[in-house]
Amino acid sequence: MTPGNDDGRRSPERETHDDGALLAALSALRTTPVPPPNELTRARILAAFDRERAVVASRRRGGSRYVPRGLVAAAVLVAFSWSLFQRAPDEFDPWKSIETRLAVLEARAERASLERSPKPVISVEFAPGSLAEKLRPDFEVTGNDPGLLRLVAARRLEGLDDAGALNRYRALVERYAESPAAVVAKQRIELLAP
């Protein structure tokens, strides 16, 4: 017996010479019935084909329902970092110039300084017969604004003329431009203006 034949096909003659029993058994084996196929198996295979094609079609449309977990985690991280960046104070904003950031810091320091040292509250006692008592009607108009209070006193007691009183007012208005009493002061300036 030799291993194989020239054309690669079986050679019945040679096999018959050497393998009589084997050939007979082979012949019988080829006709042995194989267990019949199961139709359920065929249905499963075709269903698997449908599923596989649906996945492929979904990927081609770019609408795969599968999203890698790593991608989701990265997106969440980026969004979180961006929100922190958005909320960052101006002085930490890397996109602004160093001058701008310094100006912001100075303004913040100034505000903090003012908050730490608020303007003292002036209290006025209205003792009977005192100077303050005499100024009371004007004081009620000017509130607790000490500058305006002094102005009224000067007008009444120091005998300032209109021009002198006006200059005094202007200085006070500049000083207390942001105070509610400044509004009253402006009205007085208009009244006193020649």
Next chain:
Amino acid sequence: MNEDTAERILVERAGAGDRAAFSALHAAHREGLRRFLFHLAVRQNDLDDAEQEVFLVTLRGLDTFAARSTFRTWIYGIAVNVARTMLRRQRPRVEIEDVPVDVDPAGVEEGRELADRLARAIARLPEPQKEAFVLHHVEDWSFPEVSAALGVPEGTLRRRVFEARASLRLWLERREVAR
């Protein structure tokens, strides 16, 4: 249009999602593959699972089927791998008495008895010899076809078949695999 060309078209259409084409491929190769798996000693109970696994692997590879070989040699190559996996799972290794044969309870026909004995003997062969022997002698494939399916050089296949035949002849003569 020859058979190979027609089949190649079916493969292309199945790869493009044509269910009918895939169904036709399945119908054309199902019986031969089941017989092949059966002769490789895959148990009768596992035959449906093996068939299903072969076609699942096939359909997943349809897009990448390079057509360097015929569809038949490709799918039988897949079947060999599936059978190896299943036979490994069937360990302890198939014994002579466990060979899956569709035995006639009477068992009186001489031909049937011969076939049973050969099936038992084939199951005893080492896997490389068994695969080569079944494809060449039972399925009647040429050595180039077997070589394409198994990815083994022809010279190696010839030696394996030669050794398989020698072993089988010896066992049959000694009636080592008699029932």
